[in-house]
Amino acid sequence: MIENIEGTHPIDSLLREGSIPFVWCPGCGIGTVVNTFVETLEKVKIDLGKVCVSSGIGCTGKVADYLKINCCNESHDNAIKCAVKFKLENPETKVVVFLNDADFIASGADDFIEAGKKGVELLVIYINNFIYIISECKVTPTTPFVRTLDDENLELPFNIPHLAKLCGARYVARWTTLHVRRLMYSITDALENPGLAVIEVISPCLMYYATDGKIGETIDRMRFFHNNTVIKHGEPTENLDIRLQDKIIMGRFVDK
Numbered sequence: 023m024i025e026n027i028e029g030t031h032p033i034d035s036l037l038r039e040g041s042i043p044f045v046w047c048p049g050c051g052i053g054t055v056v057n058t059f060v061e062t063l064e065k066v067k068i069d070l071g072k073v074c075v076s077s078g079i080g081c082t083g084k085v086a087d088y089l090k091i092n093c094c095n096e097s098h099d100n101a102i103k104c105a106v107k108f109k110l111e112n113p114e115t116k117v118v119v120f121l122n123d124a125d126f127i128a129s130g131a132d133d134f135i136e137a138g139k140k141g142v143e144l145l146v147i148y149i150n151n152f153i154y155i156i157s158e159c160k161v162t163p164t165t166p167f168v169r170t171l172d173d174e175n176l177e178l179p180f181n182i183p184h185l186a187k188l189c190g191a192r193y194v195a196r197w198t199t200l201h202v203r204r205l206m207y208s209i210t211d212a213l214e215n216p217g218l219a220v221i222e223v224i225s226p227c228l229m230y231y232a233t234d235g236k237i238g239e240t241i242d243r244m245r246f247f248h249n250n251t252v253i254k255h256g257e258p259t260e261n262l263d264i265r266l267q268d269k270i271i272m273g274r275f276v277d278k
């Protein structure tokens with residue numbers, strides 16, 4: 023049981039020594055997702071020796087470094103490939119992969135599709151910070167708050183839930199960092215699902231979407247999520263594109 027003692031963080035017992043201060047920006051949703059994940063592990067009373075985490079590059083890549091849980095990807099190499107390999111060698115272990123745009127869509131899509139085809143049991147928690155590619159001063163976001171350094175080359179957001187379903191995922195959900203209680207329920211469901219499970223969590227990177235005042239302070243972001251999302255469980259995944267003019271559809275879309 024995690025104890026909440028004054029002067030400590032409630033999830034201290036599952037944080038590696040020296041993790042705090044985190045590198046994450048104050049208000050970034052990655053911390054919210056990790057906190058929800060750890061609380062869920064506590065709630066479901068899972069054997070932590072049978073849980074393994076993989077994370078790749080960038081800010082989300084730090085998740086595996088901070089958690090005092092087995093990690094199968096110390097080198098932060100290809101997060102999905104490492105997770106699949108570990109799962110196939112350790113079928114009794116629950117393998118959870120934390121991904122961002124770069125190591126999911128930009129470099130891990132092939133491995134994800136392959137994992138789906140093989141029916142590998144993984145829980146993918148995809149923290150969608152709406153930065154598809156940042157390299158050589160070029161930014162191509164998958165975002166409804168379209169922002170890019172090259173206005174000629176805006177790209178539409180990618181429909182991750184639909185990709186997950188087409189790849190054979192048995193559990194697919196999407197939430198924002200406002201919907202932590204529902205995210206907890208989804209992580210619980212997904213941990214119990216014997217197949218590929220994908221949970222997308224909308225969490226725009228503050229460096230790109232808050233510094234110009236478009237999203238504002240944390241309370242403004244939560245208000246935005248509240249006013250611009252709608253929950254539709256079971257919505258066909260082809261309807262889940264994220265567009266500027268539409269409310270973002272949240273919910274549990276696939277649960278086999």
Ligand code: SF4
Nearest residue numbers: 046047050081227228
């Ligand atoms: S706000 Fe952006 S840069 Fe800061 S920790 Fe989050 S994802 Fe990284």
